[in-house]
Amino acid sequence: MRKLTYADAICEAQLEEMAVNEGVFVVGEDVDIAGGVYKLTRGIMERFGPKRLIGTPVSEEAFCGLAVGAAMTGLRPVVEIMYMDFILMAMDPLVNQMAKIPFMSGGQFSMPVTIRAQAGVGTVEAAQHSQSFEAWFAHTPGLKVCMPATVYDAKGLLKSAIRDDGPVLVIENRVLFYEEEEVPDGEWTVPLGKAEVARVGTDVTVVSLGYTRRKALAAAAKLDGEISVEVIDPRSLVPLDMATIAASIRKTGRLLVVHEAPTRNGFGAEIVRHVIDECFDYLDSPPRVLGGADLPIPFSPSLEKACIPQETTIANAIREVCH
Amino acid sequence: MNDLTRNQKCEMFRRMVTIRRFEEEVKRLYRAGEITGAIHLYIGQEAVAVGTCAVLRDDDYVTSTHRPHGHCIAKVFDLKRTMAEMMGKATGLSGGFGGSMHQFCKDKGFLGGNGIVGGGIGIALGAAFSAQYRGTDQVTVCFFSDGAANQGVLYECLNLAALWKFPVIFMCENNRYAATTPVEKSACTKDIAPRAAPYGIPWAICDGNDVLDVYRCVSEAVSRARAGQGATFIEAKTYRVEPHCGIIADERNKDELTTWMSAAQDPILRFEARLLQEKTLSADDIKAIREEVEKELEDAVEFARQSPSPTLESFATRRSQSYA
Numbered sequence: 001m002r003k004l005t006y007a008d009a010i011c012e013a014q015l016e017e018m019a020v021n022e023g024v025f026v027v028g029e030d031v032d033i034a035g036g037v038y039k040l041t042r043g044i045m046e047r048f049g050p051k052r053l054i055g056t057p058v059s060e061e062a063f064c065g066l067a068v069g070a071a072m073t074g075l076r077p078v079v080e081i082m083y084m085d086f087i088l089m090a091m092d093p094l095v096n097q098m099a100k101i102p103f104m105s106g107g108q109f110s111m112p113v114t115i116r117a118q119a120g121v122g123t124v125e126a127a128q129h130s131q132s133f134e135a136w137f138a139h140t141p142g143l144k145v146c147m148p149a150t151v152y153d154a155k156g157l158l159k160s161a162i163r164d165d166g167p168v169l170v171i172e173n174r175v176l177f178y179e180e181e182e183v184p185d186g187e188w189t190v191p192l193g194k195a196e197v198a199r200v201g202t203d204v205t206v207v208s209l210g211y212t213r214r215k216a217l218a219a220a221a222k223l224d225g226e227i228s229v230e231v232i233d234p235r236s237l238v239p240l241d242m243a244t245i246a247a248s249i250r251k252t253g254r255l256l257v258v259h260e261a262p263t264r265n266g267f268g269a270e271i272v273r274h275v276i277d278e279c280f281d282y283l284d285s286p287p288r289v290l291g292g293a294d295l296p297i298p299f300s301p302s303l304e305k306a307c308i309p310q311e312t313t314i315a316n317a318i319r320e321v322c323h
Numbered sequence: 324m325n326d327l328t329r330n331q332k333c334e335m336f337r338r339m340v341t342i343r344r345f346e347e348e349v350k351r352l353y354r355a356g357e358i359t360g361a362i363h364l365y366i367g368q369e370a371v372a373v374g375t376c377a378v379l380r381d382d383d384y385v386t387s388t389h390r391p392h393g394h395c396i397a398k399v400f401d402l403k404r405t406m407a408e409m410m411g412k413a414t415g416l417s418g419g420f421g422g423s424m425h426q427f428c429k430d431k432g433f434l435g436g437n438g439i440v441g442g443g444i445g446i447a448l449g450a451a452f453s454a455q456y457r458g459t460d461q462v463t464v465c466f467f468s469d470g471a472a473n474q475g476v477l478y479e480c481l482n483l484a485a486l487w488k489f490p491v492i493f494m495c496e497n498n499r500y501a502a503t504t505p506v507e508k509s510a511c512t513k514d515i516a517p518r519a520a521p522y523g524i525p526w527a528i529c530d531g532n533d534v535l536d537v538y539r540c541v542s543e544a545v546s547r548a549r550a551g552q553g554a555t556f557i558e559a560k561t562y563r564v565e566p567h568c569g570i571i572a573d574e575r576n577k578d579e580l581t582t583w584m585s586a587a588q589d590p591i592l593r594f595e596a597r598l599l600q601e602k603t604l605s606a607d608d609i610k611a612i613r614e615e616v617e618k619e620l621e622d623a624v625e626f627a628r629q630s631p632s633p634t635l636e637s638f639a640t641r642r643s644q645s646y647a
């Protein structure tokens with residue numbers, strides 16, 4: 001075992017995949033200078049040079065379009081979108097082009113594009129640098145979406161994304177970048193579409209996306225002795241591992257979904273829909289979603305905190321579900 | 324053009340006639356209800372697709388638009404499968420999943436039509452990048468029209484193509500209209516090609532109704548691209564003869580239409596006159612070519628009609644592969 005940060009896990013995944021596949025290259029704003037603004041491409045320039053680590057001008061639509069054309073002609077691009085908020089400049093290449101072409105071409109073209117975008121609330125950067133758009137993309141047929149919340153998953157999911165023959169959006173969490181965890185030595189992958197039971201419990205199932213996994217685990221620990229909480233991190237939203245979630249509901253009979261994205265039309269509603277479809281008869285209380293406020297994220301640190309689920313609000317919501 | 328052989332010119336003529344007749348047939352089948360959907364015809368612009376693709380190799384790339392039949396026939400030249408795709412059949416170029424606007428052919432470097440105006444421009448940038456990355460001398464031609472020339476992505480891509488010296492040719496077919504909007508009402512400049520100048524990209528304007536002028540212009544651009552000298556922007560002045568799309572009424576000035584379809588302007592009549600005049604082809608040769616085209620077209624329509632529709636199983640397979 002060794003210690004690794006979330007940011008270094010991202011670097012390692014890219015370095016390893018670049019070493020085994022010459023078609024893998026990394027492109028994005030500022031990625032080439034000093035390992036990128038958040039040091040998510042550190043070490044790549046030294047090993048693979050400017051041909052395979054390409055810093056771009058501020059032109060998201062162009063370099064995401066470039067990724068589509070490159071993927072259609074035999075390469076395997078990894079695109080870094082600095083803040084996920086900026087991905088909106090590239091909605092056409094993502095939603096209209098890369099998500100559609102494998103299908104529209106009758107399967108002639110694969111689309112091995114990985115889009116790495118960082119999201120997360122908690123860095124006090126206000127409404128245009130704090131958005132969680134996972135539901136927008138999970139709503140788009142043809143895109144896979146994952147949200148690594150641990151160092152282990154940050155590396156493992158990214159490696160799977162790079163190896164996947166379709167477009168995968170990896171939503172990284174910027175609040176976690178410099179968090180350190182114990183990880184195994186050497187190589188591992190985490191398959192897309194496989195949830196993790198982060199904590200075993202018997203009274204209630206908490207499905208937490210992204211950073212809320214940590215807060216849910218903390219809330220569960222606090223409730224220890226009072227309520228036995230099972231915490232599931234789906235890790236991938238598309239494909240979604242409903243088998244693991246449903247098995248847990250059949251055991252606990254209760255569900256709370258937690259995410260930072262606004263509750264309205266959020267991914268929590270989608271999980272609840274699945275649970276109602278697949279295990280309605282096992283439910284002992286109405287399932288709930290605790291999401292972020294249906295508001296732009298305010299700047300002021302105290303207000304920012306109030307807009308997203310926190311350990312105490314999660315603990316309260318768990319109590320309500322178990323009531 | 325002295326460097327074109329008789330065979331090459333003959334083939335260019337054949338392809339122009341093929342596109343014209345294909346489009347006329349599509350129009351007929353559309354009216355008869357055998358082809359449905361949004362159909363954008365290429366009639367009047369044949370010289371641009373043919374003059375451009377005649378310069379290209381099979382392994383060069385092309386990105387096209389919502390008006391792709393001409394580009395597709397010029398680059399891929401598979402009438403049967405193109406017609407089958409128009410009818411949504413399993414034997415179509417895209418297996419019936421794409422239709423008129425989404426013909427694709429990987430083997431011939433045809434990276435697809437596009438339902439999004441300007442949607443192919445970034446893809447062309449990527450194909451050009453890819454050739455450079457892999458160290459090949461493949462070039463990419465990006466077709467678009469005057470309407471797409473006002474999309475922001477074009478200017479992001481011009482900057483990058485110039486900055487990184489990409490082997491790409493921006494081929495703007497100025498057919499004078501974007502849907503119902505005349506170019507005078509959408510462009511602040513008379514010509515579009517000079518917009519490439521501040522990016523340091525060589526540009527040219529050619530007569531888009533003269534297949535040899537298009538060929539000459541594109542040849543220069545392709546030589547530069549293959550030699551690693553970067554991008555070129557070409558504006559081909561032409562005219563969209565048909566209404567924008569099957570469903571949109573055409574309220575254009577009739578005189579304008581008459582002029583552009585006259586023997587002095589129609590790209591096919593012009594090329595035919597020239598081939599006769601320089602004695603490359605005789606009237607009999609031309610008649611024979613036209614008859615061959617008719618036969619091929621008939622076969623293509625018959626092939627498309629007889630082909631099966633895609634099955635629900637093929638949809639399920641496709642779905643499980645990439646639509647988890």
Ligand SMILES: Cc1ncc(C[n+]2csc(CCOP(=O)(O)OP(=O)(O)O)c2C)c(N)n1
Nearest residue numbers: 390438439440468469470471498500501502
């Ligand atoms: C992004 C986008 N906006 C609008 C449309 C609707 N639309 C389809 S074709 C067209 C006109 C395009 O004109 P131009 O680029 O000149 O191409 P042409 O039809 O002349 O080939 C428009 C507005 C679209 N398909 N995509």
Ligand SMILES: [Mg+2]
Nearest residue numbers: 468469500501
């Ligand atoms: Mg036009």
